[in-house]
Each structure stands twice: as structure tokens, then as C-alpha cells.
Amino acid sequence: MRYLTYLSLIIAVSCSQPKKQQATEEKEHFIQTIAFGSCSRQDKVEDQLWKEVVAENPNIWIWLGDNIYADTEDMAKMKADYDLQKSHPDYQALLKQSSVIGTWDDHDFGGNDLGKEYPMKDESRDLLFDFLDVDQKNEAWNRKGAYQSYRYGSNGKTVKIILLDVRYFRDSLLWTMNPKTAQVNMDGDILGEEQWSWLEEELSDKEADLILIASGIQVLAKDHRFEKWANFPKAKTRLFNLIKENVNVPLAFMTGDRHISEVSKFDLEGYKFPLYDFTSSSLTTPWGEQSEDPNELRIGPTIYPVNFAVMKVNWANSKPALQLKFVGKESEVLHDFSVDY
Template identity: 50%
Template sequence: MKFYSMKTKLTSLKLTAIALFLTINGFAQDTSRTKVLTTIAIGSCSRQEAPQYLWPEVLKNNPDLWIWLGDNIYGDTQDMVLLKEKYEVQKSNADYQKMLKQMDIIGIWDDHDYGVNDGGKEFVKREESRDLMFEFLDVERNNPAWKREGGYQSYEYGVAGKKVKILLLDARYFRDELKRENRKYVPNLEGDILGEDQWKWLESELTHSDADIHILAGGIQLLPEEHPYEKWNNFPKAKQRLMKLIGTVQPKNTFYLSGDRHISEISKTVIPGYGAFYDFTSSGLTHSSEGNTSEPNGFRVSKLVDKKSFGLIKIDWSQAKPQVTFEMRGLENVLIDTHKVDWGK
């Protein structure tokens, strides 16, 4: 009996030491909540001074969680006082205030809320801007994300068998140089997006996860390749590294969310040895690229939506494997398109 007690005590001390190590190195779970998610709402590209007609439509769906996917405001400034004022305009919107009262809200930035169009690690105000983003999102002060460089965060919702892990990737703070020629970006063949610290964090989060669904989210699109704008494909080495990481670690039921493009679409590929992998782009809360109805995307498995829209992720936990459905909705909560996720190989 004494031996068992000593063994239990040593095991407890060992687990405590591991937890302390992970915390010190920035790999601890940022935030964990027991709420089981069945409806997640997503969106991006919101001009804080523009009419915001979609918040009431989002609320009609009673989501458990809202995820910002970038361009949460249009800051585009090195003046941090002005950037803070722009965040305050967005946050004070009456309908957005209803969102804050009715659901959890988390998110990550893209370029315009970062402070500079298509910007990367060269932005001189990135540290101050990161803090303003966290304040806007009400990131709790005890969240380990505050102690790291960059804006990446992790959240876990649910209970055993119904657990969702959300990893918000920062594609700005550490991103290498990107050059444009003839109005088209030239791939940076050796360049990186996430930076080594964020890569280590991401690998640890996925490796040590017991979640049933994993959601990666970042500002720019991951799968589309043909268009000339910002995308992971401009950094092919980084994109390959991410896909390889997923194939190696094998996190359960993983997909990616993106914004940025002022269009909405669903893209799909197959990662060898892993299976189906999706990139759900939801962009255009206050403005959209109307008329963009023919942009090529060999990975697209949905309509190309050029109207103002938001996205829904619906999760059915009633079966042995969670059933996930993507929805793209617009004004008056109209269902524009829907796609049931196929986890098959």
C-alpha cells in the first residue's frame, strides 16, 4: 500500500513537471472549456464603419462560438492610437454587442487588422498591434498566448468523445518577404509563414491532442493555387511542411478555415496517408468581390460565392464518428450552399 502511494505520488510529480515544462515553453493548452460545440459561425473582412447587416443573420442560427478569420477591422496604420479607435468602433456596434453577450468569440488577424496591407514580419508595430488584437478579442490575461511573440492561440471545447481543438495560426507576425511582379506575387521558394516557435507549438498541440475534431484557422487560403493573390502556395516549402505535419501526426478529423478573399468557397484535397482535407473560406461580412464568378480553383467543391456571407460549421455528435457540415449563408440567413464533410481516404 505504501509502495502504491509512493508510486502514485511520483507519477503525479512527473505529470506536474511535464505540465510545467510545456507551460514554460509555450506549449500548454491555452484555454479549455467543457461546452460541447454543435454550431460554429465564422467570417472575415468587416469594415468597422460600414453597415453590418449580417450579425442579426448569424444570431438566428444560435451558434455556440464565433471565429474571426482576419480583417476583423480595416486598420491599415502604424498609428496604434488610431488602430485602437478603429477596434473600438467595431466592438461598439450594437449587433456585435449582442454577439458578445450570446456566444464565445475568438479569432486571428490578417493583414488589414495587423496594420499593413499584405504585411509580414517587417511591420515595425507588430508587437503593439498584437496586443490590441488580443484586447479586442478579450483574450484572458492568464492565457499563455500573451507571453509569446505573435498572435497564435489554441482553444479546446467539449468533453471526451465530443472534443474540438481550435488552433488559430498567425500568418503575419513571422511571415517572410513576399514580392510582387506584374501585379502577381512571386513565390518565395525558401520562405516561411509561421516561424520556428509557432511550428514547434503547432506540432506539440497536434501531437498531444485527444480531440475528436481539429480546426486550423488562419487569414490566408491554404489550398487554392491559381489566383495571383496572397495564399500559402506563395510559400510552397511552408505549405508542404504543414501538409506533411498533418500526415505524420494524424490528428483526428482536421480541416482549415480561411478568410481574406472577399469570396466564400470550400476547397478539398487528399493528404496521402491521411485522407480528405478541407479549406473552408468565408470572407465578405461587409463587402465582397461581386462579379468574381469565374476565378479558377481546381480544389473547389462548392459554389463560388461573390456576395456578402458568413459560414457555419455544424457538428452532429450522435454517430460514432462526428458528422460535419459546412454552410455558406447570406442576407436574410439564406442558405447559399452546403457541403457535408467526407472524412474518407
């Protein structure tokens, strides 16, 4: 029974291929292009990057949180914010063309830097799932929180996408001021026990050839003063241990939140592939000043203009290879980067 429940958590999706593909590729049903981004102010209608996202023709678009800036306990206001975001004509075009999935971060959850103390989290979660058109049959509807998983492809070309909820269950975070700096919560948790045991089962999925984990806040970067997994060292160690114990295939994180983009890399002892954290933020609102952001794990530049990320997965060899680019206004490529596992 438990196994059946587990199976029902996984939605295997055969994605239609983008148009204008070569005939040999059209016979395959696997993921080639995954686009993702975060931090989108719904009221900056003219600044949206949806036209550029649509031009990339991704199989999947992944929202990494701060999908709207609601910052409210007024659910009518939150719904109106989602409606505005969803009504953008170019976003509507994306919905017709691509599979759209996602999770949330603080501003769409309910308020800046909030965690489990936010009183409207159940109502807010339902609005998120309505916005994302999460299938009514998806088990995620019956759980607390917004975590979900999806599996695409088959036969050695299977990508598993795990969308974490880093808000609903997150313990409190204390801040000091001047400058505003998050304090480490030594015993605090991010995911909550139910999500932890769900995650362990998801990570032990033997069908997956590539695992991508979405988290609103950055997983690897640890040197800056804002929100990050490093503020909860117990939870971060637990996540790394789960990966070491259960994962035998390449795994990468996709994160947002920061209003900068960057790639971080970390060699986790006991896990045979390098860990990458691909951070893409913001879709509409760049960080004000371009002061240097500390991150000793960063490889490549810090990207300040508005952007989203496009990941192409090459399945030609026994292990997937990734080609990543950060795309800005007018489809300008701000940085590109490849990973061979």
C-alpha cells in the same frame, strides 16, 4: 515542466448550450455550432451581418482575420477602428451569447499584404487581444504573435481549434504588376520556428476528436494570383508533413481574406482523411466583379455576396460529421455542404 506549460496553453472550455434545446442535449457540454467569417469593414455599420450571426446562435464565433481595416502604423487609429467594430449593438449581442475567439490577417495586422516587416506588430497584437478579450491568463499573451489554441468538449466529442498567425513571422512576398500577382518565395517561411514547434505539440493532442485550423490566408487553393500558403511551398509542405506525422482525426482549415467564399478539397497522401479548406469572406464587402476565380480544388460554387459560415458538428457517430452553410443578408443560405468522415 514543459508538459505543464503545454497544458496551460490549452484552454478547455465548457460552453453553455444555446437556449431552447431539448432536455437530453442540455446535459451535454459539447460544441454543436461554430460560426466563422472574415474581412469586415468596421465603418460599414449598416452592412454588418451580426444580426444574422446572432440568429444562428453559435457556441463559438471565430474571426479569421481582416477583422477591421486599420491599415495604419497609428495605434490610436487602430484602437478606434476596433472600438467601432466592437461597439456595434448586434456584435455586443453576439459577445453576450457566444464564445468569441480569433486571429488576424493583413489589414488588422497593419497593412495590405504585410508580414514581419511591419514595425508596430507588438502593439498591434496587444490591440487584437484586447479586442478579442483574450483571457489574461492565456499563455498567448506572453508570446510574440497572435497564435492561440482552444479545446472544447470531452469524451469523444472534443474539438480543438488552432488559430494560426500567418502575419507576424511571415517572410517577404514580392509582387509583379498588371495584374498584381504574388511571386512564389521558394525558401520563405510563414509561421516562424516558435510557432512551428508549438503547432507540432498542438497537433499531437490525443484528446482531440476534430481539429479545426484557422488561417487568414487560404491553405489549399493554389491557382489564384493573391496571397495563399502556396506562395511559400516550403512552409506548406512542412504543414502537410506535420499533419501526416501527428494527426489521426479529421482536420479542416477555416480561411478568409479572399472576398469570395468556397470549399476546397485535397487528398493528402499519407493522411487518412480528406482535407477541406472552408473559405468564408467577406462579411461586409463583396468582390467587385464576378470574374471566374481559378481553383482546381474547389468543390461547389464560388460565393460572391457578403456572407459568413456556420458549421454544425454532428457527434452521433464514431467520427464527427460536418454540415456547413454559407449565410448571407437576411439569413439567406447561399450554399450548403456536408462532410462525412
